[in-house]
Amino acid sequence: MPQPMTLSEIAAALDARVEGDGGIVITRAVHPSDAEGPGDLALAMDKDLLALLPGTKARAAVIAEGVEVPAGLDGCILVKRPRYAMAGLMDVFEKRVHAEPGIHPAAFVAPDAVVGDGASVGPFAYVGPKAVVGKGSIVMPHATVGAEAQLGEDCLIHPGARIGERVVLGDRCIIHPNAAVGNDGFSFVTPEPGSVESAKSTGQVKATNVVIRRVNSIGTVILGHDVEVGAGACIDRGTVTATRVGHGTKIDNLVQVGHNVQIGSNCMLCGHVGIAGSVVIGDRVVLAGKVGVADHVTIGNDAVVAASSGVGTDIPPKTVWMGYPAMPRAQAFEQYRNLARLKRINADVADLKSRVKAIEAEGNVSGGAPPETT
Incomplete structure (x- = not known):
């Protein structure tokens, strides 16, 4: 970001809504645990990161719509689609490559x-x-x-x-x-x-x-x-x-x-x-x-x-x-399910073979013909 921006200006770039003080001056975007001062904007769009906001040194954060705004913050940007908002934030805070004209x-x-x-x-x-x-x-x-x-x-x-x-x-x-x-x-x-x-x-x-x-x-x-x-x-x-x-x-x-x-x-x-x-x-x-x-x-x-x-x-x-x-995809999943069943099917076949052998052996001992199978 070439120069500091207010929370409202950043929200406008994201087509997002501000809650609280939109005049907070932001100098950089950071992970909540890396916030060092009031000019930091904590990125807490993932629900797992919300727990890091209480006690943060940042005054403002970016969170997803529908989430309760954590206490202790002076302002928040509320975004509809967090991952898409992240792309916009990276544009706002982009650090361009060094290139001499x-x-x-x-x-x-x-x-x-x-x-x-x-x-x-x-x-x-x-x-x-x-x-x-x-x-x-x-x-x-x-x-x-x-x-x-x-x-x-x-x-x-x-x-x-x-x-x-x-x-x-x-x-x-x-x-x-x-x-x-x-x-x-x-x-x-x-x-x-x-x-x-x-x-x-x-x-x-x-x-x-x-x-x-x-x-x-x-x-x-x-x-x-x-x-x-x-x-x-x-x-x-x-x-x-x-x-x-x-x-x-x-x-x-x-x-x-x-x-x-x-x-x-x-x-x-x-x-x-x-x-x-x-x-x-x-x-x-x-x-x-x-x-x-x-x-x-x-x-x-x-x-x-x-x-x-x-x-x-x-x-x-x-x-x-x-x-x-x-x-x-459906055909592939069917094949995977069938492969997973092979062990059980092989065990069933082995059991059936042992049963048939036992029946055949019993018929030979008694002198009769093996029973018909269907």
Whole structure:
């Protein structure tokens, strides 16, 4: 927060209601147990944190609507949806990265590159020939913007991030440390059908890969506005056209997006997700941590895939899938229930077998034929 704000001003930014003294001057937001003085705003939207408010040194707090205001506070902000309010609070109290305006003397910017007004290029950063860094964008130290790449306005490229040649970023994109956008795709071919092709078609390995030839990637990557790419994530360029990520999509740390993939808007791809080549993902799709998606699969709009699932077939819109291999949630739960019953079923079968053996043995001793069973 650039300067202190009153409790009422913060509430207005959150579209929330104030109870008590709205004129209290706030200098920072803190965990209730970390409050040190009257300028602190205690964040107690979680019911477990309310117990920490009595006796706090803070004069004001943020709590959820419907909760009784603790005694001893001079003012409170009441929010409807605590987690959403937290996002707004973090905007209010944001501590922006340090970036000197202009081009640092230790940076390299190609003579024909374009750096927009108010942009910042930090020390040891590289901006290649004919690249464009949009107005207000920040390229931090040791980051790379390849030749002919285009950054929109107000982008933030963290240290060590790599924006490949000809890659296009929309406005307000954030690329975290050591992410790589615009790598060549993992695309190779053998002169004759190889082991993978025979394994897919026959279930057996009937060929050997004597020569493996690289398929160059001459396409690019295009990110829409407000896309965020986490630390260590990798997005491969298309073979001929572009790998695309729609507006507002968020990609977590250590996610792999293969060549030719098409991702819609406002998707969330959580950590360790791996997406093979030529996958099509609709709008507002959520892939939880460690989901793997096979090549050429289509996932419909608003689908949700649970953590550690392996997606090998198309997923319809607005469905929840889970498991390995991934299947509809109800079907997966049915399988899990059946697996849990196996121990009891095996015990019942063993008991039945022992009973049948006893009956057969009794029939043999008496000299008669075993009784008929149905």
